[in-house]
Amino acid sequence: MATHPHTPDELQARAASLDDADPLSALRDRFLLPEGVIYLDGNSLGALPAAVPSVVADVVRRQWGTDLIRSWNEHSWWQAPLRVGDAIGRLIGAAPGQTVAGDSTSVQLFNALTAACRLRPGRPLLLTDPAHFPTDQYIADSVARVLGLRVCRVPVRELPRFLAGEGDRVAVAGYSPVDYRTGELYDMAATTRAVQQAGALMLWDLCHAAGALPVGLDATGVDLAVGCGYKYLSGGPGAPAFLYVAERHHAAFDHPLTGWNGHAEPFALDGHYIPAEGIARARIGTPPMLSLLALEAALTAFDGVDMGRVRAKNLSLTGFLMDCADTLLDGFGFTVVTPRDPGRRGSQAALRHPEAYALVQALGTHGVIGDMRAPDLMRFGVNSLYVSHRDVLTAMLRLREIVSAGEHRQESFRRRTAVT
Numbered sequence: 001m002a003t004h005p006h007t008p009d010e011l012q013a014r015a016a017s018l019d020d021a022d023p024l025s026a027l028r029d030r031f032l033l034p035e036g037v038i039y040l041d042g043n044s045l046g047a048l049p050a051a052v053p054s055v056v057a058d059v060v061r062r063q064w065g066t067d068l069i070r071s072w073n074e075h076s077w078w079q080a081p082l083r084v085g086d087a088i089g090r091l092i093g094a095a096p097g098q099t100v101a102g103d104s105t106s107v108q109l110f111n112a113l114t115a116a117c118r119l120r121p122g123r124p125l126l127l128t129d130p131a132h133f134p135t136d137q138y139i140a141d142s143v144a145r146v147l148g149l150r151v152c153r154v155p156v157r158e159l160p161r162f163l164a165g166e167g168d169r170v171a172v173a174g175y176s177p178v179d180y181r182t183g184e185l186y187d188m189a190a191t192t193r194a195v196q197q198a199g200a201l202m203l204w205d206l207c208h209a210a211g212a213l214p215v216g217l218d219a220t221g222v223d224l225a226v227g228c229g230y231k232y233l234s235g236g237p238g239a240p241a242f243l244y245v246a247e248r249h250h251a252a253f254d255h256p257l258t259g260w261n262g263h264a265e266p267f268a269l270d271g272h273y274i275p276a277e278g279i280a281r282a283r284i285g286t287p288p289m290l291s292l293l294a295l296e297a298a299l300t301a302f303d304g305v306d307m308g309r310v311r312a313k314n315l316s317l318t319g320f321l322m323d324c325a326d327t328l329l330d331g332f333g334f335t336v337v338t339p340r341d342p343g344r345r346g347s348q349a350a351l352r353h354p355e356a357y358a359l360v361q362a363l364g365t366h367g368v369i370g371d372m373r374a375p376d377l378m379r380f381g382v383n384s385l386y387v388s389h390r391d392v393l394t395a396m397l398r399l400r401e402i403v404s405a406g407e408h409r410q411e412s413f414r415r416r417t418a419v420t
């Protein structure tokens, strides 16, 4: 690892001055973080927004407990998938009426990929990244099997070359703008353009972008997008995902899961499926209302928040984290794998270390929560709404203490848990 000019004292002073000048610092009060915990895993499960517990209690006790079935009308439960979809849409640059909330990212990937292939009949190829999150690859394989098509795994950087040769055979390209392991950010606009110039459709998985980057879906002309509600959107464990379908595709959008909620007249209870107009045809079945309304409450943490500022802060936090790693961890076997170029990184920084798992476990016992991705990556996700530069510095100082004392070598930190 390259040596870096900053001393620990200089890092301390820099953290203080960056935090003092942070226009988003007050947003931390919109979250209920446990005392003494530094939470750098919001790229896996966002922290609990303060607005959520009372809303969930009200939904359970009053809306469900007292108002019962009437709540579908009286509390507008029926409209929630599109209402919450629009709230997410505001954060990802989607005008109203193009985003629906519901189901999991995996399910929405299946829907989006299948519908995309149906929009491009006669094109036999689906493209995905061999480094993409596994579920994206598995679902692409399954869609290809169901439709009798073929998946080509093409790294995002090699897309232009592949498209030059095979572009007219490609139905859809499904990629993530952010590498979930390294945090590397790819050029969404250029990739979208290249895919569309080949006549194919562009599908983005925004799990690591929604709520962290000002994703301009409409402005970029993206065709389809999916993403989860539980990472930077902080909607809670297993929060509903979302599907974005650009308006120009609505009329021809042939959704594979034709559930009754997506029917033009659900309560006509007709035996034949007629899709609803617009994004409502991407509804499926009865939504998990408790989770959906928890997500809606969570999204209020973004009220009045400028995504440009969110982005500027997470770049500052990740840049600072890498500076701290350079100074404090030099000589301990770490490699920073996240790009230093701000234009090429998302909202997380990752360090490679052969004992990554044990180090993450040891850090957890010192109140610093990150995570590990096999075989050797420590990931630190920074949510601009509740992470400070002081948090980042403290995390790196604790990591140095652990590694210099060899504390992570204890047997208990090597025992694998189900979730890493």
Ligand SMILES: Cc1ncc(COP(=O)(O)O)c(C=O)c1O
Residues within 6 Å of the ligand: 104, 105, 106, 107, 133, 135, 136, 176, 180, 205, 207, 208, 228, 241
């Ligand atoms: C890029 C990406 N897609 C999808 C998922 C998960 O899909 P699901 O929400 O269906 O579990 C993850 C989870 O970390 C992810 O990083």
